[in-house]
Amino acid sequence: MPPLEFAQQLKTKFGPVISEPVEFRGEITLHLSDAGRIAEVGEFAKTVLGFDYLVDVSSVDNYGEDPRWTVVYHLRSLKHGNELRLKTDVSEEKSELPTVMTVWKTANWHEREIYDMMGIRFSGHPDLRRILMWEGYPYFPLRKDFPLAGKPTDLPGVAFTKPAPLEGGPFVTVAGGEDAIHREPRVRTPEE
Amino acid sequence: MRTNTEIGYDSKIEGDVIVTRVDAALNWFRKNSVWPMPMGLACCAIELMAVGASRFDISRFGSEVMRFSPRQADCMIVAGTVTYKMAMCVKRIYDQMPEPRWVIAMGACASTGGMYRSYAVLQGVDNIIPVDVYVSGCPPRPEAVLDALIKLQDKIGRQPVLTELTALAALKS
Numbered sequence: 001m002p003p004l005e006f007a008q009q010l011k012t013k014f015g016p017v018i019s020e021p022v023e024f025r026g027e028i029t030l031h032l033s034d035a036g037r038i039a040e041v042g043e044f045a046k047t048v049l050g051f052d053y054l055v056d057v058s059s060v061d062n063y064g065e066d067p068r069w070t071v072v073y074h075l076r077s078l079k080h081g082n083e084l085r086l087k088t089d090v091s092e093e094k095s096e097l098p099t100v101m102t103v104w105k106t107a108n109w110h111e112r113e114i115y116d117m118m119g120i121r122f123s124g125h126p127d128l129r130r131i132l133m134w135e136g137y138p139y140f141p142l143r144k145d146f147p148l149a150g151k152p153t154d155l156p157g158v159a160f161t162k163p164a165p166l167e168g169g170p171f172v173t174v175a176g177g178e179d180a181i182h183r184e185p186r187v188r189t190p191e192e
Numbered sequence: 193m194r195t196n197t198e199i200g201y202d203s204k205i206e207g208d209v210i211v212t213r214v215d216a217a218l219n220w221f222r223k224n225s226v227w228p229m230p231m232g233l234a235c236c237a238i239e240l241m242a243v244g245a246s247r248f249d250i251s252r253f254g255s256e257v258m259r260f261s262p263r264q265a266d267c268m269i270v271a272g273t274v275t276y277k278m279a280m281c282v283k284r285i286y287d288q289m290p291e292p293r294w295v296i297a298m299g300a301c302a303s304t305g306g307m308y309r310s311y312a313v314l315q316g317v318d319n320i321i322p323v324d325v326y327v328s329g330c331p332p333r334p335e336a337v338l339d340a341l342i343k344l345q346d347k348i349g350r351q352p353v354l355t356e357l358t359a360l361a362a363l364k365s
Contacts, residue, residue, distance in 0.1 A: 132277065132312070133276070133277060133312070134276065134277045134280070139311075141311045141312070146311070147311075148309070148310060148311065149309065149310070149311065150310065150311025150312070151311070158280060159276055159277070159279065159280050160276075161276050161311065162315065162319075163311075164305060164308075164309040164310055164311070164313065164315055165309065165315065166309050167309075169309060170309070
């Protein structure tokens with residue numbers, strides 16, 4: 001079955017909440033307009049369409065836009081070898097969507113990482129703790145409005161952080177520059 | 193400043209007797225059997241394994257007994273990037289090590305945070321525990337770690353053990 005067929009089946013099942021499939025370099029992306037139904041869609045994709053492997057769950061911070069968050073699910077089937085990408089938007093006020101752990105157990109740690117880095121909560125998750133930063137850390141460091149150097153925090157007896165000295169950085173390397181001066185790591189503003 | 197002298201022994205002159213200072217003898221015991229606690233946190237730990245293996249062979253300097261329990265170790269070798277989340281574990285393990293204890297900060301990350309100028313990385317392990325020897329490199333060559341160990345042995349050799357112990361005993365009584 002060609003990959004587009006799976007997208008069509010999802011569309012037939014769920015109707016207008018699923019967007020038209022977008023194809024880019026042979027990869028199919030579907031957009032789900034109602035984040036609340038992601039578990040339902042996942043269940044269908046797994047049981048009926050055979051997408052038994054959740055490769056990754058990631059999140060995007062569209063800072064300055066509304067809705068602010070995009071959560072991306074990469075599905076793969078070990079039976080027929082096809083891949084499918086599901087995207088769904090979550091507003092900053094809500095910052096919550098249902099867990100897909102009920103469908104794929106591997107979502108447990110993926111969702112914990114998203115919660116830790118972006119602050120998006122997953123309702124129904126059995127163990128929504130931070131996974132990379134420590135319990136009690138007050139910020140969500142992968143958000144666009146969080147500085148790379150970090151912010152000072154102090155939780156006595158547990159942990160602390162200090163902003164890292166960037167010395168004018170971050171220093172950015174540019175691939176394909178004409179000479180070493182244009183390639184080597186230097187302070188570069190985005191306009192350059 | 194050196195506070196003791198090397199042990200000199202010539203069996204032809206002195207027979208079966210060694211004359212030395214207790215300080216020097218204690219330090220001699222200590223510095224030639226430093227048991228390291230490998231705190232391997234990143235790629236430096238791979239180089240640390242090379243230091244322990246046959247080619248570089250840290251046992252030539254009496255430190256082949258890598259102890260994975262802090263209670264049996266003398267010297268913590270912090271090998272790698274200390275993240276803030278790991279920092280509290282490093283501190284706790286250091287606190288569990290019995291005195292006397294020493295610390296080698298191996299590599300750029302453990303010494304200063306290295307290239308990780310980021311919210312997640314402690315900018316040098318000396319923010320939480322006292323470091324005796326810093327080793328530069330990313331990661332350092334095994335020879336550099338051996339050199340650090342030799343430097344640490346020199347440092348241990350200069351410590352006035354007995355003076356410290358008697359001062360401590362005087363404080364307690």
